[in-house]
Structure formats: structure tokens, C-alpha cells
Amino acid sequence: MNSIQKELVKSTVPILKTNGNALISYFYQRMLTNSPELKNIFNMANQASGKQHNALTGAVLAYAENIDDPSVLINTLKSIGNKHVSLNITPEQYDIVGTHLINSIIEVLGADANSDLIEAWTCAYNELASIMIGIEAAMYEKNSQKKGGWKGWRSFKIAKIVSESAEINSFYLKPADEKEIADFFPGQYISVSTYIPELGHKQPRQYSLSSNSNNEFYRISVKKETGQANPDGIVSNALHNKKVGDELEVSAPAGLFYADPESKNPLVLLSGGVGLTPMMSMVETNKNALQQNPTIWIHSCRNENVHAFKDTIEELNNEKTWLKSYVFYETLPDTQTNAFEGRIDLQQIKEDILIKDAKYYICGPAIFIKVQYQSLVGLGVDRENILYEEFGPQLLSLN
Numbered sequence: 001m002n003s004i005q006k007e008l009v010k011s012t013v014p015i016l017k018t019n020g021n022a023l024i025s026y027f028y029q030r031m032l033t034n035s036p037e038l039k040n041i042f043n044m045a046n047q048a049s050g051k052q053h054n055a056l057t058g059a060v061l062a063y064a065e066n067i068d069d070p071s072v073l074i075n076t077l078k079s080i081g082n083k084h085v086s087l088n089i090t091p092e093q094y095d096i097v098g099t100h101l102i103n104s105i106i107e108v109l110g111a112d113a114n115s116d117l118i119e120a121w122t123c124a125y126n127e128l129a130s131i132m133i134g135i136e137a138a139m140y141e142k143n144s145q146k147k148g149g150w151k152g153w154r155s156f157k158i159a160k161i162v163s164e165s166a167e168i169n170s171f172y173l174k175p176a177d178e179k180e181i182a183d184f185f186p187g188q189y190i191s192v193s194t195y196i197p198e199l200g201h202k203q204p205r206q207y208s209l210s211s212n213s214n215n216e217f218y219r220i221s222v223k224k225e226t227g228q229a230n231p232d233g234i235v236s237n238a239l240h241n242k243k244v245g246d247e248l249e250v251s252a253p254a255g256l257f258y259a260d261p262e263s264k265n266p267l268v269l270l271s272g273g274v275g276l277t278p279m280m281s282m283v284e285t286n287k288n289a290l291q292q293n294p295t296i297w298i299h300s301c302r303n304e305n306v307h308a309f310k311d312t313i314e315e316l317n318n319e320k321t322w323l324k325s326y327v328f329y330e331t332l333p334d335t336q337t338n339a340f341e342g343r344i345d346l347q348q349i350k351e352d353i354l355i356k357d358a359k360y361y362i363c364g365p366a367i368f369i370k371v372q373y374q375s376l377v378g379l380g381v382d383r384e385n386i387l388y389e390e391f392g393p394q395l396l397s398l399n
């Protein structure tokens, strides 16, 4: 790509800022109408809510802005690559996306198909696609080489279902081929795909692994999403209707939000609602490790009834000196409790959480992540020691 083409791509940044979302909405509609088989891998609720449009618009914009040195985007590209690999995205699909994206630019922005601008964008897309295909190829290779690893989708059987709270069930998944499974870092997720009769196609979703890595099963813990004003959650409700013995398609563990079990850094975990699942894996891993890292876990949820793993965490907290757990309920129970009332207030417990060399992990709704992140930074925590995970398209940009 030459410097004139780079300037042309950069010159479209203001148009992308104002019209990017309209362009991307049009692109998705064009692509999913022409290639309906892709509905099996795109999260149709993220399409309806527009969250995936925002994620892709943000990525395209960031790429256009950094066209002179895309290497500054490497962490973002790796994070997207993890999600793509967990959905088994292939190089051939990059051609489909490219064709629809370029045609959408022509059709929505009214650009001439033979113009220098379209040529510049075609080059830019191809360069980005080739970087991403490279990143993803390395991940696929690593997954296939790994002991118990695999590429793409693999059938797993539901071996056990355990109710963890009024709305969260754990599913213990074992491979249908009864062969080995790959290990994972605590905090990583898998994608799970299942056929949805009402839609007439499959739907995938990501779920954090909620236990320590073991060679027997993967455990996920799923909140049954009731829609209130919106429709009920498609996949979580389908999963809550599944029975022991039912099969699901599962992709290999992925994700960059994890606690390295080799590291000795103290852990400070902040979770909201079902955002406690990756933390559960971190705590179980720590429990089974030779040396336990000091861990402070601050969890908040609506009330005791929806507090998953409550007894397990309480027991660990009472038995283990390395763990200190704080719980915040919006509504306290009538019975005796150690929980605080209301939302998490880090000021109240700052002496406990400001620990030298600690790594801070936040998971929960976007607004929860934002508030906790800002509180930590306000208390003087270094941004580079804070990691967070959104349970949906990664839209926050806090670091």
C-alpha cells in the first residue's frame, strides 16, 4: 500500500466517524442476506442490538486512524483473533467480508467503484485481513498441537447440571469422543454452539470456564437471561432446557483475560453478577496450586438468591488464609449475613485492596467495569495492572 493510498484511507476517518455505523449496519444486512449460512456464527442478538456493529465500526476506524503503523493495534487484533478463532473463522470468510465491505462503501458512501479511494480501501482491507489471518493461523496451529487440543468445533456431552443460584446453572461438559481435552488458563472462555429451532440455524455464545483446568471436563456456569422489555436470551434459555446427555458443539479455550498460574502476583478480583465465573476459575486454580497467591475477591449481586457458588466461596473464605472475600448485595437478606448493603464501594476497603504488585481483574456488566476501573485508578492503581472482560462484544476502551 503506497503513501497516497494511506492518505486516502485516513481522509475517510471523519466520514467513518459520522457514517461508520450506518455503513456497517448496511454491510451486515448485505452480507447476512447474501451468505445466510453466516447466521450460524454471528450472534443474532448482537446484530439486533447493534453491539456488533459498534465493535466492527470501532475496529475499522482504529485501523484507518493507525494505517501508518497498525502494529500499535496488536493487542486489540489479538483479542479479536481470540474471538474469531473460538468461532472457527476461516481465511475464505475474509474474502466474503471484504467483498461486502467494499461494496457497502461504494453503495452507502456513493463512491465510484473504480476510484482511487476504493482501490485504497481494498488494499487496506487486504492488508488488515492478512495480518489477522496470520494471527489466527498461529492460534489455530497452537490449539491443534496442544495436548488434547483441537481446531474448530468438537462435540461435547452434558455430563452433569448443577443449580448454583436461582438463575445460574453449571454445565459439566465432556468430549463425546472421550479423548483428552486441552488445558486452559483461569479466566479463559469457550464458545458453545447449539441449534435453535425457532431461528432455523445454530447460535454460538461464549462462556467463561468456571472451574480450574482439569483433564476430565469443562465447566461453564450460565445465567438464564430473562429479557424483561426485550426477548428472553436465546442460547442461555436453550441451555437451561438441556438435559444430561445432550450434545453441544464446543471450541477450544481462548481469551486474553486470565491469571497466569505461574505468576506470584496477588490477585484482586472484582465481579458483578454472573461476571463471577472467571473469578471462580482463578480461585479454584489457586486452591489447587502448590503455592497460593494472596487473593481478595469482591463480588456484588442483587441479593443472596442470585449469588452463585455462595457456600463454596464462604467455606473457602473461612478455611483459607490466602483468600479474603467481600460480598455486596443490593438487598440484604432478613437472616444474619456478612454481606455489605448496596453497590461496591472500594473506598470502604481500600487498605485491603491496595497491595504491592497486585493484578486487578474486573468482570461484570459494562457499567460495573467502568465504575470499578475508575475507582481503582482513582485509588492510584496503575492502569496496566487492571484487566477486564465484557460478556459481549468488547466495546469499552479504558486502558
Ligand SMILES: Cc1cc2nc3c(=O)[nH]c(=O)nc-3n(C[C@H](O)[C@H](O)[C@H](O)COP(=O)(O)OP(=O)(O)OC[C@H]3O[C@@H](n4cnc5c(N)ncnc54)[C@H](O)[C@@H]3O)c2cc1C
Pocket: 043, 045, 046, 048, 049, 189, 205, 206, 207, 208, 209, 220, 221, 222, 223, 224, 225, 226, 227, 228, 230, 231, 232, 233, 234, 235, 236, 237, 255, 274, 277, 278, 389, 390, 391, 392, 393
Ligand atoms: C468472553 C465471554 C464470557 C462469557 N461468560 C459467561 C458466563 O460465564 N456465564 C454467562 O451466563 N454468560 C457469559 N457470557 C455471556 C454469554 O455469551 C451470552 O451473551 C449470554 O448467555 C446471553 O446469551 P443469550 O443467547 O441467552 O441471550 P441473547 O439472545 O444473546 O440476548 C442477550 C440480551 O439481549 C437482549 N436482546 C435480545 N434481542 C434484543 C433486541 N432486539 N434489542 C435489544 N436487546 C435484545 C436479551 O433480552 C438479552 O438480555 C460471556 C460472554 C463473553 C463474550
Ligand code: HEM
Pocket: 038, 041, 042, 043, 044, 046, 047, 052, 055, 056, 059, 060, 079, 080, 083, 084, 087, 089, 090, 093, 094, 095, 097, 128, 129, 132, 392, 393, 394, 395
Ligand atoms: C478485517 C476483518 C475483520 C475485522 C476488523 C473484524 C472485527 C471484529 C471485531 C472488532 C469483533 C468483536 C470482537 C470482540 O468483541 O471480542 C469481531 C467479532 C466477530 N467477527 Fe470479525 N472481523 C473481521 C473479519 C471477520 C470475518 C472474515 C468473519 C467471518 C465471517 C468475522 C466474524 C466475526 C464473528 C462471528 C464475530 C462475533 C460476533 C458476535 O459475537 O456478535 N469477522 N470481529
